[in-house]
Amino acid sequence: MSALLQIRGLHAFYGQGQVLRGVDLEVGRGEIVALLGRNGAGRSSTLKAAMGMLRGSGSVLLDGAELFGLKTFQIARQGLAYVPEERAVFPTLTVQQNLLLGQHGGGVGGVNIDDMLCLMPQLAARRHVAAGALSGGEQQMLSLCRSLMGAPKAIMVDEPTEGLAPAMVKVVAQHLQRLREQGLGVLLVEQKLDIALEIADRVLVMGRGRIVFAGTSSELRRNQAVRRQWLEV
Numbered sequence: 001m002s003a004l005l006q007i008r009g010l011h012a013f014y015g016q017g018q019v020l021r022g023v024d025l026e027v028g029r030g031e032i033v034a035l036l037g038r039n040g041a042g043r044s045s046t047l048k049a050a051m052g053m054l055r056g057s058g059s060v061l062l063d064g065a066e067l068f069g070l071k072t073f074q075i076a077r078q079g080l081a082y083v084p085e086e087r088a089v090f091p092t093l094t095v096q097q098n099l100l101l102g103q104h105g106g107g108v109g110g111v112n113i114d115d116m117l118c119l120m121p122q123l124a125a126r127r128h129v130a131a132g133a134l135s136g137g138e139q140q141m142l143s144l145c146r147s148l149m150g151a152p153k154a155i156m157v158d159e160p161t162e163g164l165a166p167a168m169v170k171v172v173a174q175h176l177q178r179l180r181e182q183g184l185g186v187l188l189v190e191q192k193l194d195i196a197l198e199i200a201d202r203v204l205v206m207g208r209g210r211i212v213f214a215g216t217s218s219e220l221r222r223n224q225a226v227r228r229q230w231l232e233v
């Protein structure tokens with residue numbers, strides 16, 4: 001059976017500068033794949049290019065359907081969700097209103113707000129509070145939950161634990177693991193190596209716009225050469 005998300009030969013450019021040089025990767029159903037690399041390796045650009053946000057070429061198949069060439073909102077509607085690094089919440093709207101926007105923007109079936117809030121007691125208690133008044137960690141969870149309101153098949157998450165207190169990092173990691181249990185494919189860009197290696201089923205390392213290593217967490221732990229060349233600063 002083919003993988004849920006298949007990215008093939010993804011090239012992308014910022015103006016004249018080439019940022020992705022043929023990225024190939026796959027994410028299966030119920031699998032967390034961590035995308036690692038040094039700053040500037042091209043991880044965020046891979047997610048953006050897959051969402052149709054950059055100029056380039058390649059193929060992005062979700063459940064066998066080609067998404068490359070579609071507009072970002074159409075890609076989300078087809079079931080590929082994206083949580084950008086900058087927390088994507090509307091600060092003057094309440095938690096509930098933010099979630100409703102995710103439901104309408106997303107498309108495939110849609111998730112009930114009460115069901116979503118059940119999973120997230122921290123947010124449930126603040127349902128009618130303006131999103132701008134939430135802590136950074138709560139905003140991150142809201143951003144993640146909003147992207148799930150359209151009931152996606154796969155989700156790409158860019159540094160969800162950045163700037164969060166350790167307790168909140170744990171909450172985010174647990175939430176991603178719950179998504180895996182529900183059968184979603186998760187492509188995770190994560191700077192915290194320990195978290196990434198702990199929760200990922202497979203890890204990919206990027207360098208200079210390409211995948212330079214693919215394996216399991218323990219394979220990467222053992223591969224000092226790859227870590228030295230492509231991860232450590």
Ligand SMILES: Nc1ncnc2c1ncn2[C@@H]1O[C@H](COP(=O)(O)OP(=O)(O)OP(=O)(O)O)[C@@H](O)[C@H]1O
Binds near residue numbers: 017040043
């Ligand atoms: N808007 C942009 N315009 C021009 N160049 C960009 C832009 N965004 C990123 N780049 C360049 O593209 C390259 C890859 O950036 P990208 O953000 O994908 O890396 P990354 O692996 O996610 O690392 P980081 O954590 O530093 O963002 C870098 O050299 C970066 O300077």
